[in-house]
Amino acid sequence: MFKYAVWIIFALVILLLPQLFSSLLGVSILNQMTIAIVFALSYNMLLGQGGMLSFGHAVYFGLGGFMAVHGLLGIEEGAYYFSVTLIPLVGGLFGLLAALFIGSFSTHKAGTVFAMISLGVGELVAASSLILVSFFGGEAGVSGDRTYGPTFFGYDFAQHLQVYYLAAAWMFVATLAMYLFTQTPAGRMANAVRDNPERAEFIGYSARRVRLISFVMAGFFAGIAGGLFAVNYEILTEQNLNAATSGNVLLMAYIGGLGFFIGPIVGAVVLTLVNSVLSHYTDLWMLYLGIMFVLTVMFLPNGLTGFLMMHRTPWHLGKMHLLVKPYILTAIPGAVFALSLLAMVEMAHSFEAEFVFLGATLNSEGALSWGILAAIALLSYVAVRRSLPRLREAWAQANTIDTGGPS
């Protein structure tokens, strides 16, 4: 029963979210999130489940998206009778075809060879997109209009909210399909080939074919994400298939956590939020994102989801209460430390002498502000260092089964 309950709750959350965030900005962030979720999940079919590190996954997202825009243009011109609701499928199928072609020669090997081919293909397609103007539209890109064609039970998708429900429906179906794929023999074999290709070959599976299946499916779902992007933004440019977009999806999947199905969803939600909120307040948000990424790789190799999942043992042992106090004792000085560094970075970057940071007025030219902040940073750093042994002790205690008592 639990299995079904998760999906029903997931569907309810998707349906109710726009009620909570009904502003135009809220809905547009939600739209961005749904697209990012599909894209990041498709990426994890490669890296997390198949062990293939790709630096060019945006190729399938972008190609699917461009095809979808051309689909929209065709509807607009009346070339054929087609519903906008099915446009993401056009993107998906084109992504699938592209992945089938490229996968036919890139999936021979996993590891570095695959990563390098994906990098080369990514650069190749991004560079070609500026040369082949009739399909990619050059620098300006290709734009369409989603409001043409037959209406869907009276909806013409002129409003963002209607687009959200369309995207959310696709996202739900795609997420379910990708989850079910992990349960199929093909999905299981993808895990086996990731962990030990030689043994998989000994049982009689072709590691290459297993990789190709994962690769093609990943291309299909990336294409669907691209199609959703096309419906939502009505424009695609070279930026949607270049290395930056490929890097971004790697970031999402990795920060979320590669080892868990839900990881990329967490990563997509968190990063979309961080991006849109941070970029609203500071123009240094890319710097913070980079720092966050590097710190995650260094200290949370299993991502945010992995960090949460670490608490399964203490939870089952009923020892979560042991962790609460040490966590608070580390987190508060930690947050103060991070904020004071943040304030100093912003101060160094600021062009104006005085500016307001979290309600405090800072003077970037006066030594007083710098001195106080540096002192706060130093003190909170010491506090963090001093709280760590206690945290480690509590963690060890929370993860050990008590002996001697009745079990």
Add this chain to the structure above:
Amino acid sequence: MFEVLIFATLNGLVTGLLLFMLASGLTLIFSMMGVLNFAHASFYMLGAYFAYSISLYTGFWPALILAPVLVGVLGALIERYGLRRVHKSGHVAELVFTFGLAFLIEEAVQFFWGRATKDYRSPDILDFPLFTLFGQNFPAYKAFMIFISIAIFVALYYVLTRTRIGIIIQAAITHPHTVGNLGHNVPMIFMAVFGVGTGLAGLAGVIAGPVLTTFPGMAVVLGSIVFVIVVIGGLGSLAGALVASLLIGLLQSYAIASDVGMPDLLNWLGVSFERDHPLNDIWSLTLPQIAPILPYLLLILVLIFRPSGLFGKRES
């Protein structure tokens, strides 16, 4: 025709040797740690920016020495406190770490130096035409670049094959445990190699900055090309890196200098298409137009037909 060929060759040589300075460090680091350093070109960018800032106070020549040393020390610190920590989580984590590092360094450069192009110039003493051929000048600075690159290659080759340190490094590549058992500090050797490799990248940045302009995107421009070279040459092979660097440098230089394209080919074949043909973009392609994508085409072909690269012995 002849003059175009000569200048294309000279320019290709300059680019190729410059690329080699980056590729040599990258391939050395790869053969030691088995990790491709995505941030390698970022160290090259840091070299150019450090040299720019130092040269504001001291002029070009001290910066030529100081900037690569600073970059090398920074690289060694990153290896010691970042990469070594991530090493435990496996190769994918390492690759992803260097990928994030490249992203971070680009943002950091924009934070410290801004987005605008820096006015980093070659020294006045080298600011004269070395010789004039068919009415075209060949700047002395480019000759200086060629000289430095060749000197680096010779020095690197000498150290790696003729000195005791080089022998220990080579042994540490193939048999790290044995070398460790003999009493050498292998992690220390790794850190030193990483530092020297990134330092070399920094040196490349110092001498390339004035020619290729110093701006926050300079790492991205060269980053993936250097990767291509290391893979084509064969991962871990110094000679392969040299050959591939020159190959890519000359290939791009010739492609840009040429004026042939699909129209000429079609003419020669006697085929013609209407201007509004749906594939007109393809029929009107010229060689200079596709020059930037040639290295990637070559990369994909090499990986399909010879995954170990031209001179490589192993695949990953």
